[in-house]
Amino acid sequence: MSLSNNSNSYTNGETTWSNPFLAPIVTPIDPQDQDSARPAASTYPKFAPVTALPTTNVWGLQFAQATMSDAIELADKVVQAGNPEYFITANLNYLMLVDETPELAEVNKKCCCILADGNPIVWRSKLETTALPCRVAGSDMIIELGRLSAEKGYKIFFLGGAPGVADAAAETLKRFFPEMKIAGTYSPPFRQLSPEEHQQMLARIRDAGTDILLVAFGQPKGELWIYDNLEQLGVPLSIQLGASFDFLAGTAKRAPKFWQVIGCEWLYRAFSDPKRLLPRYGKNIYFLARLMFQDFLLGFKELVALSRSQVEKLRGQAR
Numbered sequence: 001m002s003l004s005n006n007s008n009s010y011t012n013g014e015t016t017w018s019n020p021f022l023a024p025i026v027t028p029i030d031p032q033d034q035d036s037a038r039p040a041a042s043t044y045p046k047f048a049p050v051t052a053l054p055t056t057n058v059w060g061l062q063f064a065q066a067t068m069s070d071a072i073e074l075a076d077k078v079v080q081a082g083n084p085e086y087f088i089t090a091n092l093n094y095l096m097l098v099d100e101t102p103e104l105a106e107v108n109k110k111c112c113c114i115l116a117d118g119n120p121i122v123w124r125s126k127l128e129t130t131a132l133p134c135r136v137a138g139s140d141m142i143i144e145l146g147r148l149s150a151e152k153g154y155k156i157f158f159l160g161g162a163p164g165v166a167d168a169a170a171e172t173l174k175r176f177f178p179e180m181k182i183a184g185t186y187s188p189p190f191r192q193l194s195p196e197e198h199q200q201m202l203a204r205i206r207d208a209g210t211d212i213l214l215v216a217f218g219q220p221k222g223e224l225w226i227y228d229n230l231e232q233l234g235v236p237l238s239i240q241l242g243a244s245f246d247f248l249a250g251t252a253k254r255a256p257k258f259w260q261v262i263g264c265e266w267l268y269r270a271f272s273d274p275k276r277l278l279p280r281y282g283k284n285i286y287f288l289a290r291l292m293f294q295d296f297l298l299g300f301k302e303l304v305a306l307s308r309s310q311v312e313k314l315r316g317q318a319r
Contacts, residue, residue, distance in 0.1 A: 051077070053113060056132055058125045059095055059291055061108060063116045067133050071115055072144045078112060079154055079211050079236045086111060086226050086238040089138035091118035092266075093280065096287040097220045104220055107227045115141075119263035120288060127295075139254060142244040145212055146173040146180050155183035157205050157235075160216035161245040163187070168249035183208040202232050213238040216245040 053074060055062040066074070071087070078085045088094070088111050095118075098104045108114060115136040116122050125132040149156050156173075158166040166185040174180050186204055193201065205213060213235045215222045222240030230238065246252035255268035266284070270277045 054130070055114075056125050056128050056130050058116070058121050058128065058132070061090060061095060061098065061114060063090070063121065063125065063132055064113045065130060065132055066113070066115060066136060068136050068140060068144060071113065071136050071141060072148055074113055075145065075212070075237055076148060076152065079152075082236050084230045084234055084236060084238070086223075086230060088114045088223055089117040089136070089141065089239065089241065090114050090121070092120050092284045092288055094219050094223075095121070095291075096284060099287070101220055103224065107220075107223050110227065123263075124291075124295075137260075138239070138241045139244045139247050141239070142169075142214060142241050142248065143173070143176065145214070145239075146177045149181050149212065150177035150179035153179075153181055154211035155181040155209055156212045156214060157183040157208055157210040158185040158214050158216075158245065159205065160187055160222070161249070162251065165245050165249045165251055166216070168251075169245040172248040172250075183210040202229060206232075206234055210235045211237065214244075215240045216242055218242060 053064040053066050053070060055064055057063075064071070064074075075087070088108065090098075098108065115138075116125070116132050117136060117138050119135055122132045122135050145156065148154060156170075158170045160166060161169065166187055170182050170185050174182060184204065186201065188197075188201060210233075213226075213233065215226060215238060217225055217240065219240065219242065222242065226238045226240060243252055247254045252269075253272060255265040259265050259268040266281055270281045
């Protein structure tokens with residue numbers, strides 16, 4: 001599969017997924033620490049297993065029962081293991097894309113950890129045997145990964161974002177954590193890459209000795225790209241984090257804490273950029289209504305089945 005930024009789409013030669021939320025990206029930066037290059041990706045096991053966190057099924061997706069501390073602890077273990085893995089931070093929009101994009105089923109299956117980056121997912125999990133403990137937001141995780149880098153010396157590579165955003169995000173995180181290691185930042189040009197350019201981009205990331213790759217290509221483009229290039233990259237941990245780059249760079253404003261706590265961060269963002277985000281969130285709300293209606297129907301059927309069972313039991317006792 002390949003990137004095609006001029007159409008903001010992701011293609012594998014047969015199918016193209018459009019992503020109108022991905023901005024042009026054009027700020028290359030020279031890789032650092034060439035002497036610490038990783039071995040060729042072929043030396044790594046294919047999708048090497050890592051001890052997984054227990055999961056809860058919410059609307060067909062297996063979410064890790066994880067707090068932020070759990071997620072960062074797992075990230076630390078994954079990097080130490082050295083085998084290429086990836087996390088997914090899934091919100092309601094991602095669930096909708098999973099429903100629309102069959103290719104994501106395999107991506108989710110091979111994922112080391114799917115984190116609940118949406119309050120509706122956490123709330124719905126309370127109907128299951130084991131509820132999810134909390135939301136694990138990608139925009140918070142990027143900061144904790146910066147802290148992890150500073151503490152452990154892991155090198156982070158920032159890939160994607162609008163012009164200058166990856167650089168600004170990396171610089172902001174570096175100010176928070178001066179000991180953080182930046183492997184590099186890079187944004188592919190705003191057009192489809194040639195096979196040679198694509199390989200050069202992978203080499204740039206790999207040869208920088210990257211431990212953690214943060215990707216801002218948008219959903220589902222980022223997740224699909226990571227899945228397809230995981231082994232060639234040979235990077236221990238890759239995560240698509242989207243708007244997190246913009247929040248750090250200051251090109252987008254994150255909702256105040258109050259809006260986050262009450263589960264309305266999406267509403268704040270929608271009003272901050274209505275032309276771009278209102279159509280997306282409108283689709284998300286419609287999709288959520290569908291899921292809730294399906295839950296209602298399933299619950300009603302189970303109630304009817306239980307009632308019939310009780311009636312048959314009473315009849316048997318009467319005999």
